[in-house]
Structures are given as C-alpha cells and as structure tokens.
Amino acid sequence: xxxxxxxxxxxxxxxxxxxxxxxxxxxxxxxxxxxxxxxxxxxxxxxxxxxxxxxxxxxxxxxxxxxxxxxxxxxxxxxxxxxxxxxxxxxxxxxxxxxxxxxxxxxxxxxxxxxxxxxxxxxxxxxxxxxxxxxxxxxxxxxxxxxxxxxxxxxxxxxxxxxxxxxxxxxxxxxxxxxxxxxxxxxxxxxxxxxxxxxxx
Amino acid sequence: xxxxxxxxxxxxxxxxxxxxxxxxxxxxxxxxxxxxxxxxxxxxxxxxxxxxxxxxxxxxxxxxxxxxxxxxxxxxxxxxxxxxxxxxxxxxxxxxxxxxxxxxxxxxxxxxxxxxxxxxxxxxxxxxxxxxxxxxxxxxxxxxxxxxxxxxxxxxxxxxxxxxxxxxxxxxxxxxxxxxxxxxxxxxxxxxxxxxxxxxxxxxxxxxxxxxxxxxxxx
Numbered sequence: 001x002x003x004x005x006x007x008x009x010x011x012x013x014x015x016x017x018x019x020x021x022x023x024x025x026x027x028x029x030x031x032x033x034x035x036x037x038x039x040x041x042x043x044x045x046x047x048x049x050x051x052x053x054x055x056x057x058x059x060x061x062x063x064x065x066x067x068x069x070x071x072x073x074x075x076x077x078x079x080x081x082x083x084x085x086x087x088x089x090x091x092x093x094x095x096x097x098x099x100x101x102x103x104x105x106x107x108x109x110x111x112x113x114x115x116x117x118x119x120x121x122x123x124x125x126x127x128x129x130x131x132x133x134x135x136x137x138x139x140x141x142x143x144x145x146x147x148x149x150x151x152x153x154x155x156x157x158x159x160x161x162x163x164x165x166x167x168x169x170x171x172x173x174x175x176x177x178x179x180x181x182x183x184x185x186x187x188x189x190x191x192x193x194x195x196x197x198x199x200x201x
Numbered sequence: 202x203x204x205x206x207x208x209x210x211x212x213x214x215x216x217x218x219x220x221x222x223x224x225x226x227x228x229x230x231x232x233x234x235x236x237x238x239x240x241x242x243x244x245x246x247x248x249x250x251x252x253x254x255x256x257x258x259x260x261x262x263x264x265x266x267x268x269x270x271x272x273x274x275x276x277x278x279x280x281x282x283x284x285x286x287x288x289x290x291x292x293x294x295x296x297x298x299x300x301x302x303x304x305x306x307x308x309x310x311x312x313x314x315x316x317x318x319x320x321x322x323x324x325x326x327x328x329x330x331x332x333x334x335x336x337x338x339x340x341x342x343x344x345x346x347x348x349x350x351x352x353x354x355x356x357x358x359x360x361x362x363x364x365x366x367x368x369x370x371x372x373x374x375x376x377x378x379x380x381x382x383x384x385x386x387x388x389x390x391x392x393x394x395x396x397x398x399x400x401x402x403x404x405x406x407x408x409x410x411x412x413x414x415x416x417x418x419x420x
Contacts, residue, residue: 042283044419063415067289073280080278081216093208094288118219134284 012048012199014192016175021168024177026194032177033074035194036144039175041065053142067095070140072131074147080120084111084130087119092137105136110159124151132163143167143174202411205294206301213302216275223306227267231310232317234260239321253324254332254383257314258376261340264310265372266365269347272303273355292415296348300410303344311340325387332386339379339399345406346371352417375402 012035016022024032037043039052041062050057055065078087088102106112109129114122122130128151135143149157167174176189192199217223238256276282315336318324350371354363375398382395 042286063289066287069287071283071287073283078281079216079275081220090212091288094290
C-alpha cells in the first residue's frame with residue numbers, strides 16, 4: 001500500500017477469524033488506519049496478497065467487498081448539511097433496506113431526540129453515535145472501527161462495549177484500531193500491535 | 202442505475218436547499234459579474250451590442266465552475282468518502298445523479314442570469330425566450346461534462362484548482378455553440394446546427410460518464 005510512492009504498510013502478516021474481535025494498537029502513524037482501509041477495500045493493495053471475506057484484495061472486485069464492510073472513521077462520516085435522520089434514510093435506501101429500521105437504530109444509540117438536527121450541529125460524541133447508527137442500519141459482516149472510543153464519554157464507551165458484544169454474538173467480525181488495548185471486561189479480543197507500518201506483536 | 206441516480210440527485214438538491222450556497226453565494230456573484238459587464242458596455246452600447254450572449258455565457262462559466270466544485274466537495278468531506286464507498290452505489294447512477302442535480306442548479310442559475318442579462322445587458326426579451334431551450338440543453342451538457350471533470354480533479358489527490366484548466370478545452374466548444382445559438386435567436390441566423398453540437402456533446406459526455414465514473418472514483 002503506497003502513499004506518493006512511499007509504502008504505508010510493509011511486511012504485514014495478519015489472519016482474522018470470523019466472528020472475532022481484533023484490536024490493532026500502536027502509536028500515531030503506525031499504520032492502523034491504513035490497515036483498516038486496506039481490509040475494507042477502501043485502498044488498493046499494491047504488493048503482497050490478501051483475501052477479505054472471500055474477495056482478493058489485488059484482483060477481486062473491491063466494490064463487492066465494500067458492500068459487506070461497515071466503516072466508522074474518526075473524522076465523522078456523513079453529509080454535514082443533512083439531518084441525522086436524512087443521512088440514515090439515505091444509507092437505508094442505498095442499501096434497499098426498510099426505512100423503518102432507521103428509527104430503531106436512532107433510538108438504539110440514543111439519538112432519537114436529535115433525529116431532525118443537522119449533522120454539523122452534533123457534538124463529536126453524537127457524531128460517533130450517529131456512525132454507530134449508520135452501521136446498525138447497514139448490518140455489515142465486517143465492522144472496521146477506527147479509534148471508535150475517541151470523543152465518547154463513559155456512558156458512550158459502556159454503550160459501545162455492549163454493542164460490540166451484541167455484534168460479535170450476531171456473528172459479525174470486528175476489527176478496531178486504538179492507541180491502547182481494549183479495557184472492556186465483557187469482550188475477548190486479540191490484540192495486534194503495529195509500529196512503523198509493520199505488525200510487531 | 203436510475204434508482205441510485207434519483208437517490209443521489211435528491212440528496213444533492215436537498216443539501217443545496219439546506220445550505221443555500223447557490224442562493225446566497227454563487228448567484229449574487231453571478232449577478233454582480235453581469236452588472237459589471239453591463240457597466241463596462243455602457244448604457245448606449247448595452248441594448249445594441251452583440252456581446253450580450255457572450256457575456257452571459259462567460260458569467261455562466263464562472264458560476265458553473267463554482268457549482269462543480271461545490272458538488273464534488275459534498276463527497277470529499279473528511280470521512281464521507283469512505284462511508285459512502287461502503288454503500289457500494291453504482292458509479293453510473295452516482296454520475297447521473299450528480300449530473301442531474303447540477304443540471305437543476307445550473308438551470309436555476311441560468312434563469313436568474315437570463316433575467317439579469319435582460320435587465321442589465323438589455324438583451325431582447327423575445328429573443329432571449331426563443332434561446333431558452335438551447336440554453337437549458339447547453340447547461341445540461343456543461344453539468345454532465347463538469348461532473349466528469351470534477352471527479353477527475355477532486356476524486357484523488359489532484360488539487361481542485363486544476364478544474365478550470367482541465368475543463369476549459371471541453372467547455373469551449375459548448376460555450377461557443379451556446380453563444381452562437383443565443384446570438385442566432387437574438388439577431389437571426391442558423392440555430393439548429395449549434396443545437397446539434399450541444400446535443401451530441403450531451404449524449405457523449407453522459408455515455409463517457411456512465412462508463413468511466415467508477416474508474417475515476419477508484420483512482
């Protein structure tokens with residue numbers, strides 16, 4: 001994987017089992033986000049081999065892979081001038097899911113009272129919750145969560161840990177990037193440490 | 202493809218209606234540019250000059266470039282690109298939807314600027330109305346070409362400032378054809394041959410966009 005000709009990831013050897021939680025840790029610039037983007041088919045694989053959900057990352061149709069992946073980035077992931085509900089309705093219609101699922105997802109993440117608020121008016125933590133609602137509407141096979149605890153308060157973290165447990169019990173695979181190992185007691189996670197674009201442990 | 206196109210077009214137009222960038226930022230700029238053009242021509246020249254259609258299309262070019270940048274920036278907000286990519290939308294539908302929304306926005310701009318050219322450049326009202334269909338088709342063609350070039354300059358790491366340089370060779374024949382048909386409607390002359398140029402370009406840009414938009418997105 002290259003950025004302006006410079007390899008972002010190098011010598012990464014990683015196998016993730018279905019319906020498990022993997023936490024990728026490491027300092028800033030270690031390549032955590034790049035690895036997650038690669039796994040989601042968001043960026044191309046320039047050398048080496050990789051298969052995610054049966055799709056070859058080099059020669060396969062990354063668009064097919066992306067439809068099976070849920071991405072929660074740390075920047076916020078939505079159309080800022082649409083309301084919370086409009087963003088989710090857009091996702092539901094794009095995926096041909098019943099629009100009725102939107103209200104359930106909003107109440108699940110505790111944003112039902114902000115459903116008509118423009119997304120740019122939400123706090124960072126509320127945008128995180130909206131990101132989770134987006135994933136609940138999508139119900140992907142593979143959840144890729146880039147520093148999901150950022151901007152969440154204690155209640156938000158607790159809610160998020162509970163949600164992760166449900167997702168894993170439902171058979172989805174979750175890969176999380178974080179600066180530190182997961183602290184949640186209810187989750188069994190494999191931790192992978194990255195440094196300088198390589199898996200170190 | 203049509204379902205995705207409609208979904209994307211409605212989304213873009215809803216964002217425009219909410220943000221009012223066209224209404225409060227782009228259109229005032231266009232009207233002021235027309236006013237300056239009218240002042241440059243002077244009151245004696247404005248009604249009789251043959252420069253009216255050319256000035257209209259010059260201002261339309263500025264407005265179009267601004268609106269193309271706006272249309273593409275909606276998709277390039279931090280994080281939005283990755284999240285929307287995971288929806289797996291048909292790229293041909295995305296192209297058609299964005300081109301459709303941009304067409305509607307340019308039609309609104311075009312109608313306001315035409316009113317401005319009647320008032321400020323004193324172009325004849327009947328000739329302007331006669332030119333309206335050709336202007337609407339030209340604007341739709343500019344929207345299709347602009348959506349394609351907008352994805353080219355903003356889809357990857359290319360700077361948005363490349364847009365005017367890249368689009369000008371593509372836009373020039375359309376602007377000339379539009380100006381010629383507008384002039385023909387105002388002052389008399391062959392109108393249909395310029396129509397053909399614009400309609401063929403519209404079909405060509407739509408076909409290329411449907412085929413290549415996905416490649417541009419991936420790049």
